[in-house]
Amino acid sequence: MSFIVLKSGQRMDDVVALSKGLIGPNDLANGGEMSPQQAAKLISLVAADTFLSKIDTVMMVRLERDVDAIDIGRRQLVRVPQGTEPSADQTANASEHGGVLRALPVQLFPTLKLDFLRANADNPKLVQALEKGFAIRLANDLVDLGFNGQNDTAEGATRDEKFLNLNKGWIKLAQESAHTKKLDIDPATDTWQATLGAIMDQSDDRWRETSTFVMNTADADAYARELGGHVTGTPLTADSPLRRYQGRPIEAHAMCPRGHVMFTPIKNLAHGIHKEVHRDKEYHKRRRCLEYTFDMAVDYEIGVKEALVLGQPGE
DSSP states (O other), rough: OOOOOOOOOOOOOHHEEETTSSSSSSGGOOOOOOOHHHHHHHHHHHHHHHTTSSEEEEEESSSSEEEOOOEEOSOOOOOOOOTTTGGGGGTTTTTOOOEEEEEEEEEEEOOHHHHHHHHTTTTTTHHHHHHHHHHHHHHHHHHHHHOOOBBBSSSSHHHHHHHTTTSBOOOHHHHOSSSSSSEEEEEHOHHHHHHHHHHHHSHHHHHHHHHEEEEHHHHHHHHHHHHHHHHSSSSOOOTTTEEEETEEEEEEEEEETTTTTEEOOOGEEEEESSSEEEEEEEEETTTEEEEEEEEEEEEEEOOOOOOEEEEEEEE
């Protein structure tokens, strides 16, 4: 028969948590901060999200960073005689359009009760599963905020309002920018085929070939059914050609608000995340739970606002 020998002042509840590697001895009192390697691993798990991995996810060393987006106009070739410098009109068409990421702090507070720790006492991969689960939760919320964020005040009467006011997302940034092209759309009346065509026609030729339609999954499905209704004799799936319009890909996501469509190079959507992520965890004996605190800083931006066309419901 084997026995567990408890150290002075140590409870069996503490042993349950310690045995899973969820906390270290110091966590019983003060918690611990993530090492740079742990922070980098968590960020990489977040950035591996199916949507965040496709856009321009920027690792920020400082809380403020320029989005590198240089647009060089067409027909820039000139001939300048030797010994002379180019005139102003020979260099005037080069311009920088990139925005600025200003990361703001956000937090996540997961709590694990003792019953959960006891129920998973024999799971050797519990720590890895929790780490992945936290990263998925962070990624889902960050994508949601990227599409639906309305302000950066973190104020509101409800939990949803406070969440939506953590950061301004891409659609809000496009709505407020004088440089993005905006189009009122009504696909229920005009059909999705005509609507996507009208949006694409508003795009600048410089970016049209590399642009993607970003829209809600249900709206993309409605377009697919509409398109599929005109095709006979060939089974169609929700991949291709129904997730394309005239060769341009359609990126469908459930977090994108219904009735809104962005047409832009997918890498033109920028998401910044500061490289320092703080994770504190503390086991509370009286409450019998393990509390995590994740603290990070994020922001959203559109690299070249002139390269984005926004279709949205008319007022």
